[in-house]
Amino acid sequence: MLDLNLENIRWEFKKLLIFPIPEIVIVSMIFNGTLVLPSIIVLSEGVYVYSFVKNILHSIILYTFMVQGVTIGVMAATIFAYEREAGILDTELVYSRSRTELFVGKFTALFLVGIIYFFTVVLMLIVYNLRGSWLIESVSSLISLCLPMLVQIIFIISLNIFISTISDKIVISILSSALTFYSLDNLLKYSNPQPGSFLYNIPPISTSAFLHVPTEAAGNLIVAFIISLCFLLVAYLYFTRFYEVK
């Protein structure tokens, strides 16, 4: 029977919220916003305001697409590999009723963060679409964007949990996760070149793939989802059966 302790989830979630996400977003927003500064000189005030807002919104979407994988990867590496490296995990292992309870707590917290990302992006896209964004043209294009994004979040969490449970050091965990991700991408590219790349599952590329070759894009998503479940299962079995502190 699954012995769930909500304290584990609450604690891990609180831990993840201390990551400097707002700072990263603000910096990327300022960076993207300043890209249009030269246009102030030649364009009217109205156009400047429009361009600036557009670039800020665009930067948030870009951030969420591109950086969320890295952020969640670092979070996963922190709650497993870093805590093992620092010795923080020892007391949690001793005081938890079972390792399953601890694993479920950490996974659920990461998944909640991923879901928050997901809804942030959906919200931003809806706001952005008021300006006539190319990303959302119909309900089907919204689904074609959201579904890959959800699978992508699950994939990134599973891969990073898997790597970080078997890693001793946080740096090795992060690097290994990135290399594994791109290795999988290359493998799938060889097996299914059009549009076989795993990166085709990452928005906004996936949107284009879905609109143009929906069957193959859906196939990629299913493969990615199955790989995610495998990673998660192996990580769970390793953590509950073999995981030892150093």
Next chain:
Amino acid sequence: MKAVEAMNVSKKFGSIIALDGVTVSFNNGVYGLIGPNGSGKTTFIRIMLGLQKPSSGKILVFDKDPFYSHGQVCSLIGYLREKCAFPKWVTGIEYLKHVSRLKRVEFDKNVLTYPIVKGGFLTRKISTYSAGMIQRLGLIQALIGNPSLIVLDEPSTNLDPLGRIELIELIKKIKNGNKTIVVSTHILEDLEQICDFIIVMKRGRIIAKDNLEKFVASFSSDGTLANAYARVMENA
């Protein structure tokens, strides 16, 4: 029911034998675990608490396998890790409350009245703590829920002289007929004041175990634990 029962427990790290057929049981009382560096004390403690898995043999803590599931008995255990570390983003009190909720026990504010945590530092973020304060927090979190088995690995590390005295007083205060306290340390003068039993380890084996008075009487020429320990190590 014995607090800890180890039966022929061995642990290998590659070709290195860290524990070699350790058989021992802990009932009520204060046990001093001593031995040279690398003798297997910390490895034994980690196996006892389910942090590592024995290569062979069996260990039971309150009749449960500690590695796979503590189950209900997790609330009966208190543990101070060697070189203890805690999340730096919370205050000491927040961490103590977290441990209470993890163990599913009521947070007992009485632990905050112990002299070892005086000075009000527990209301500050752990990131601002000195090494000694972290050790003091570690000692107090091991007492949350009034556990029946308390394992202290190098408890006097980083403590100032007054802190060491407070630690000894604390152990004297909490030890009673129902508790099993295991203390691993190199400071034998401290053990003389608090221990009921002594277990000596060398190269992964237990080479001597007895109650403190008998151990000192059997091996020491000057009536001190340090002298008895030196004799035992010479003869082993």
